[in-house]
Amino acid sequence: MKQFEYVRPASVAEAVAAAARPGAAYLAAGTNLLDLMKGGVSRPDRLVDITHLDGLDRIERLADGSLRIGALVSNADLAHDAEFARCYPAVAEALLSGASAQLRNAATVGGNLLQRTRCAYFYDTASRCNKREAGSGCDARGGENRTHAVLGWSESCIATHPSDFCVPLVALDAIVEIEGRAGRREIALDDLHRLPGETPARETALEPGDLIVAVRLPPAAREFAAHARYLKVRERTSYAFAVVSAAAALRIENGRIRDVRLALGGVAARPWRARAAEDLLKGATPAKDVFREAARRALADAKPSGDNAFKIELARRIVVRALTLAAAGTPARIPALPASPLASTSGAIHA
Amino acid sequence: MPELNLTSAPAHLRHGSNIGQPLTRRDGVLKVKGQATYAADNHPPGMLFAVMAVSSIARGRVTSLDIAAAKRHPGVVDVMTPDHKPPLAVDPEVKTNPFVFRMEVLQSNEVRYANQPIAVVIAETLEAATEGAVLLAPRYEALPALVGLDAGESYVPPVVGVGNPTENHRGDVEAGLASAEKQIDATYETPPQYHNAMEPHAIVAHWDGDHLSIDMPTQGLMLSLARIAELFGIAHDKIHIRSPFLGGGFGSKGLMAGPPTLGIMAAKLVGKPVKLVLRREQMFGPVGHRAPTRQRLRIGADGEGRLTAIDHHARTVSSTFDDFYEPAADASHTLYAAPAIRTSHDAVRVNTGTPLFMRAPGEATGSLALESAIDEMAWACGLDPLAFRLKNYAEVEPITGRPFSSKALRACYEQGAARFGWAQRVREPRQMRDDAGLLVGWGMGTATFPALMFQAEARAVIRRDGSGAMEIGAHDMGQGAWTALAQIAADAVGLDIDRVDFKAGTSDLPDAGIAGGSAHTATAGAAIHSAGAAVIAKLADLATGDERSPLFGAGNAGVIARDGKLIRRDDASRSESYADILSRAGLVEVEARGTGAPNPAAMQDYAMHAHGAVFAEVKVDPELGQVRVARMVGAFAAGRIVNPHLVRSQLYGGMIWGLSFALHEEAITDRRSGRIMNANLAEYHIPVNADVPPLDVITVEEHDPHVNALGIKGVGEIGITGSAGAVANAVWHATGVRVRRFPIKIEELLTDL
Incomplete structure (x- = not known):
């Protein structure tokens, strides 16, 4: 491996200072970064290990009804926090549908947000990739791209963001707390990930040194607990990234949809909030027809970036199903095969 | 040791x-x-680490390597290249016997496939050797890569598998098809697959004068020893190989391959013990794989559902520099009593490492196509798939007319079907649903594998x-x-x-x-x-x-x-x-x-095969196309069972591989570069625990007096055969969609697109 400097700052301020230098990268669990380094995809000069920083591994209920999740909380700890799973069931289900139990035990909340695309051409250093090396070209275009983006892609890049966790978080208006050289600021998670445009190497709104210290769910996010699901179609039952996924959350009062949140995963360079579909659903009576129309709207701008036209129709169907499942009500227990369309299959023990 | x-x-x-x-x-x-202690666990004193640099192009030549940059890196001891390597006693391009395959051991700067070794960096630490290999920053003169089953002019190879005739026939196939009342003509494709044993290829090699001490996983100690002796020009008794445990092999560790040979060369070059272990992505190239196939089956049957002819043609690929041909069509030789059978193969050359034996070579690919086609034919004849198979049960080996040394397949069908509850099956597809509304399908396949010695x-x-x-x-x-x-x-x-x-x-x-x-x-x-x-x-x-x-x-x-x-x-x-x-x-x-x-007289007189019947239930989401196998029952007759516990595990493993073959496994090759784009275990999908349903294995008693003194037929490979077809047929039965390109993908099952 390339030799690199390893620093372990004692405070967030030290961390930010250490990571602001060019060539530095934050190291949390490293479930993605270390693979990237072993493959020569990322070659940082300096790793700033934040795993020993105090205070970043807490789940806190704030006075206003928000929930604040420290960036170092592990995916497993968050998903298995009973209070969290009760209040934000779609988020817990998404977390449990991702990766494997071993990876979830290690992977962190902040790291999940910043995981890199699974585009094979990004990982293959012999291929051209505008994300890995700005201006080099995109070999995914015209290549093996049946799982690539159908929304928000550009000629420069057709990669998708692979996170499950981010999909319901974006739906629920999660906020990202960032510590940077100019102090603390916060942005909507929906604004964290950028679409590729002409500059796919610029993946997020983060500046050098910026450290995500927490993710916050606003008070309204709890109001969907009774009708919230995450649904993920994948090519094996577990340990696979989504071909397409969707988070649907409804607030139903007197048989009508008072409020709704809908987001798609695996379709774009960022978790895809479907606001036009949400607008259509607000005030409607939950039913297949209106769900179908919402799905049509959610994918209205979709176009294939390669051999992946099927993903558009699949995404429509997943939207309909996710809304249908959400309308039916959050199950009392997260299924043994979380987020799987086959969750009801008998004999399923775990995923 | x-x-x-x-x-x-x-x-x-x-x-x-x-x-x-x-x-x-x-x-x-x-x-x-x-x-x-596995091979890579051995650390003799003074051992150095070797890491292969591999080609990122699939065809062309290496024009430069920055050896100086690699050597400047702290800890790097030496860089082995075509210009700097110990000599071999024989040219590794020369095939001295049919079990010698050509290997890339830095004999020239030519590149014949992606992931071919082009240099070896030897260092005091694994990390230094790894970075040294990166610092070589190879430059190439690239030529267009030959990729896929239509890469070029096809040709008829001289033999397929290990010396099998490329073409076989018995009876008049065209007449049989012409006289048939029902016919199908269907083409199936199977993808390239890589063995991916949990333990990658590894070697720790140590020269002591002209004595060579080796820790290396091998499925063939003496074959490896003989090849090493030949390559390095030393006597057999100067070589000691230890291979107490293998973390899987599946055929890829049977014959001496290039990478372990490079480990021995590196140890000779530096005069110290050297360890060389392949990275996972390096397993996708120089150590064999299962070639892709495109198989056309034309089958005819009379008005009663009796077969009149089977014509099975398989297209496959080999490398540009050596010959191994997946004998897929041979799967049609033994199972069904058609009066006319023809099997044939052709091939094209592509820029890959040479394909090789991979668990049930020929039988796995061929059986999936044959069992799918038999299922299609049963449907065309209006018969239950098991009834159709029984109607066409072969009492003698169809391609040769020889009697079987033993054949308890009928008992396998009976016991497997009874355990599965096959009699309850509805013949029409897309008729069964579970309580949750998922489509349910039942399929079966016949398993077969020769009993070899x-x-x-x-x-x-x-x-x-x-x-x-x-x-x-x-x-x-x-x-x-x-x-x-x-x-x-x-x-x-x-x-x-x-x-x-x-x-x-x-x-x-x-x-x-x-x-x-x-x-x-x-x-x-x-x-x-x-x-x-x-x-x-x-x-x-x-x-x-x-x-x-x-x-x-x-x-x-x-x-x-x-x-x-x-x-x-x-x-x-x-x-x-x-x-x-x-x-x-x-x-x-x-x-x-x-x-x-082997007993040549008995082999002349009898056809010797293990058999089995596999039954699978799948569930498919009717709108989203995701498939999951819900249960499988396999009944196998394989002669004497030495240890029922271990045999059951072997058969489980085979059945899981069959499931994987039908639904998951595929090396995805970039059609332009010839590079494999999913050369890792996150993206090269094999089933995880959650994909594997309850499996039920029945070993059917079978006494075979002819195969060998102990009556053993072997169970290492048969589990794959039949299983892949059973799953594929169950997917058809669940959905009404006949997918003929494997693995079956979600988009194939999104009906009404």
């Missing part, structure tokens, strides 16, 4: 026959404790203390050879298993042949059986010819060996212990050798 401390738990202490007992694996405790030798010893030893250079790939062969050994010398010192896994022991072709237990077992019989015969001579022995004069009646004693066959009250016989004779021990080999 320190002595292995294999389990002798109470469960293994038994009297009487060992064959047939479900002993747990004797190497299990070592493995659970992390004490089983190779050559092996074993040495048996009986010692004065009444204990025994059995020595054979056999290979435990994880399948349980340490246990199953020891069971055979114990019976062969008439001792309890804990009284027999069973030695295997090193090249200084008698040649056990290759652990391949599902023939290792049969071949090594036959050698052990015959060595045991020979050593017992020597003991018996000592006893029956000595008037002081209670067995004196029993020579004509004979003796049997049991519990450490020879017992007069016609009078069980007269016996003498091994210890007494040897001490009276003043001998420390008595030893004998025995061999196992």
Whole structure:
């Protein structure tokens, strides 16, 4: 491996200072970064290990009804926090549908947000990739791209963001707390990930040194607990990234949809909030027809970036199903095969 | 290598026959404790680490390597390249026998496939060697890569598999098709697959003068040894290979490949022990794979559903520089009683490493196409798939007309179908749903694999203390050879298993042949059986010819060996212990050798195959297309079962691979560059636990007097065959969509697009 400097700052301020230098990268669990380094995809000069920083591994209920999740909380700890799973069931289900139990035990909340695309051409250093090396070209275009983006892609890049966790978080208006050289600021998670445009190497709104210290769910996010699901179609039952996924959350009062949140995963360079579909659903009576129309709207701008036209129709169907499942009500227990369309299959023990 | 401390738990202490007992694996405790030493666990003093730099282009040549940059990196000791390497005694391009495959060991700067080794960096640490390989920053002159089943002009290879004729026929296929009332003409595609054993290829090589000491997983100790001796120009007795455990092989560790050869060269270059372990992505190239196939099946049947003809043509690929052809169409030789059968193959050359044996080579790919086509034909004839198969049950081997040495397939069908509940199946597709609304489908497939035998030798010893030893250079790939062969050994010398010192896994022991072709237990077992019989015969001579022995004069009646004693066959009250016989004779021990080999006369007279029937239930989301196998039942008849516990595990593994074949596994090759884009275990999908349903294996009793002395047919590969077809047929039955391109993908099942 390339030799690199390893620093372990004692405070967030030290961390930010250490990571602001060019060539530095934050190291949390490293479930993605270390693979990237072993493959020569990322070659940082300096790793700033934040795993020993105090205070970043807490789940806190704030006075206003928000929930604040420290960036170092592990995916497993968050998903298995009973209070969290009760209040934000779609988020817990998404977390449990991702990766494997071993990876979830290690992977962190902040790291999940910043995981890199699974585009094979990004990982293959012999291929051209505008994300890995700005201006080099995109070999995914015209290549093996049946799982690539159908929304928000550009000629420069057709990669998708692979996170499950981010999909319901974006739906629920999660906020990202960032510590940077100019102090603390916060942005909507929906604004964290950028679409590729002409500059796919610029993946997020983060500046050098910026450290995500927490993710916050606003008070309204709890109001969907009774009708919230995450649904993920994948090519094996577990340990696979989504071909397409969707988070649907409804607030139903007197048989009508008072409020709704809908987001798609695996379709774009960022978790895809479907606001036009949400607008259509607000005030409607939950039913297949209106769900179908919402799905049509959610994918209205979709176009294939390669051999992946099927993903558009699949995404429509997943939207309909996710809304249908959400309308039916959050199950009392997260299924043994979380987020799987086959969750009801008998004999399923775990995923 | 320190002595292995294999389990002798109470469960293994038994009297009487060992064959047939479900002993747990004797190497299990070592493995659970992390004490089983795999090749890469060896760290001799002074050992250096070697890392291969591999080509990122699929065709062309290397024009430059920045050797200086690599050598400047701290810890890098040397860089082996075509210009700087120890000489080989023979040109590795020369094929001295059919089991020699060409390998890339830095003989030129030509690149023939992506991931081909182009240099080896040797360093004091793995990290330094790894970075040194990156710093080489190779430059290339690239040529357009040949990719896929239509890469170029096709040709008819001289042979397929290991010396099988490219074309076979019996009867008049065209007439059979012309006379048929029902016909199908369907084309199926299977993708390239890579073995991906959990343990990658690895070697620790150490030269001491002209002595070469090697730790390396191999399925063929003596074949590897012979190839190494030839390549390095040293005598066989100067080489010692240790391979006590393999973390899987599946055919990719059968023959000496390029990367371990590079490890030996690197050790020679630097004069120190060297370890070379492949990275996962480096497994996708220089160590073999299963070639893709495109198979066309034309099948005819009469108005009663009796087959009139099967025409099975397979297109496959080989590398641009060597020849191995997946004998896919040969799967149609043995199963169905068509009066006319024709099988044929053609191929194109592509820029890949040379394809090779991969678990059930030919049978796995061919059976998936054949079983799919048979299912389509049953539907076309309006018959239940099992009824159709029974109607066309082959009483003699269809392609040759020879009788079977044994064939309990009918019992497999019956027992498997009964356990599965097949009789409840609705014939029309897309008729069954579960409570959750998921589509449910039931499918079946017939399993078959030839019962092969190779050559092996074993040495048996009986010692004065009444204990025994059995020595054979056999290979435990994880399948349980340490246990199953020891069971055979114990019976062969008439001792309890804990009284027999069973030695295997090193090249200084008698040649056990290759652990391949599902023939290792049969071949090594036959050698052990015959060595045991020979050593017992020597003991018996000592006893029956000595008037002081209670067995004196029993020579004509004979003796049997049991519990450490020879017992007069016609009078069980007269016996003498091994210890007494040897001490009276003043001998420390008595030893004998025995061999196992195929019986040419029996092979001429009989077709020898294991059989099975696999039944699968799948569930499919009707709108989203995701598939999950809900349960599988496999009933297999494979002659004598030495250890039912291990055999069941072997069959489970095969069935899971069949499921994987139908639904998951595929190497995705960039059509432009020829690079494999999913050369890692996150994206090269094999089933995870959550994909594997409850599996039910039935071993059907079968007595075969012809295959070999022990009646063993082998179970290493048959589990894949039949299983992939059963899953694919179940997907059709669930959805009404016949997918002919594997693995079956979600988009194929999104109907009404």
